[in-house]
Amino acid sequence: MNEIELKYGCNPNQKPSRIFMEDGSALPVTVLNGKPGYINFLDAFNGWQLVKELKEATGLPAATSFKHVSPAGAAVGLPLDETLAKIYWVDDLGELSPLASAYARARGADRMSSFGDFIALSDVCDVDTARLIKREVSDGVIAPGYEPEALELLKEKKKGAYAIIQIDENYVPNPLERKQVYGITFEQGRNELDINGELLSNFVTENKEVTEAALIDMKIALITLKYTQSNSVCYVKNGQAIGIGAGQQSRIHCTRLAGQKADNWFLRQSPQVMGLEFVDGLSRANRDNAIDLYIGDEYMDVLADGAWENVFKTKPAVFTAAEKRAWLDQNQNVTLGSDAFSPFSDNVERAFKSGVKYIAQPGGSVRDAEVIECCNKHDMVMAFTGIRLFHH
DSSP: OOOESOSSSSSSSSOSSSEEEETTTOOEEEEEESOOOHHHHHHHHHHHHHHHHHHHSSSSSEEEEEETTEEEEEEEEEEOOOOHHHHOOOOOOOOOOHHHHHHHHHHHHHHHHHHHEEEEEESSSSSHHHHHHTTSSSEEEEOOOOOHHHHHHTTTTGGTOOOEEOOOOTTOOOOOEEEEETEEEEEEEEOOOOOOOGGGGBBSOOOOOOOOOHHHHHHHHHHHHHHHHHHHHEEEEEEEEEEEEOOOOOOOHHHHHHHHEEEEHHHSSSSSHHHOOTTTTTTTHHHHHHHHTSSSSSHHHSSTTTTTGGTTTSSSOOOHHHHHHHHHTOOOEEEEEEESOOOOOHHHHHHHHHTEEEEEOOOOTHEEEHHHHHHHHTTTTEEEOOOOOOOO
């Protein structure tokens, strides 16, 4: 099959819609279930490239949770500790396979943004991963294959309408890519940049000590940015993205947005949040919403009399700004990647507040010396890659 007709494009009024191979060759994908849409396929193909490269760079199974053509989370398959298993709502599933752990991390980093995601998996979807996916609100999944039992579990989602795509992992795309805007065709060479050790060898700060784990996190940050709508910044810790700021016009706004998401990820691990007692039967999505309000500035929306009773068994104490700051100060050894240079030191200062120790960015700003000086002040390690990673 070299063409798949779609219901509509980005919006219902955009018809006709299809995906097809211009050269008449067969599409490298097979729809095993459901009817993926235009945006589903955009997320699927971008997500597949991301996880394929993550696995090649780290040797570990990888997963990503995509929404609106940018990742909400991305991770490799490292084991979960008890705290992460609890805040990702998977502590009842027992020990997970590496691939399922990767998706639990990818989904769990920013559960608010991952609601209704499209999933990409680097490996054949196993039963553990399918069990996890089945109970989350998601639009579809792409993977190089599915275990028979896993496929049957996924086919039960959305009353049998869940989108399941299988991709040929050996497919090699044309080195030239094209798209049209306003009837005008754009053409460029594909971004085949290999995120490798050589790219992370030019350390420009006084502190040049980088652990192997930090190098892996730098690779994860850069590969994630490669498929995130620019401008973009990505915070990573222990093999997973913990905050992604996508599509902002200002670099500092990217850094703030991603930093706030990283902060929320860490705040969810605090004793105040871990000790919340939810009313019986409250869905995971409603628990996520309640936690987001509780740790944010609008906490009274969930703590006011008449509101908290719908969510909590007992009324929690306010999580004060001082308490949150004290907890966040314990977050350390976070890695930050930026898809383009940091033009001002304010990005470093904001990153430092979220525990950033390692930075990977292209460099090339007229204020590079100022940015390096700020990193030195905080004993950070910064690498200049010399390569921009814009994605549009």
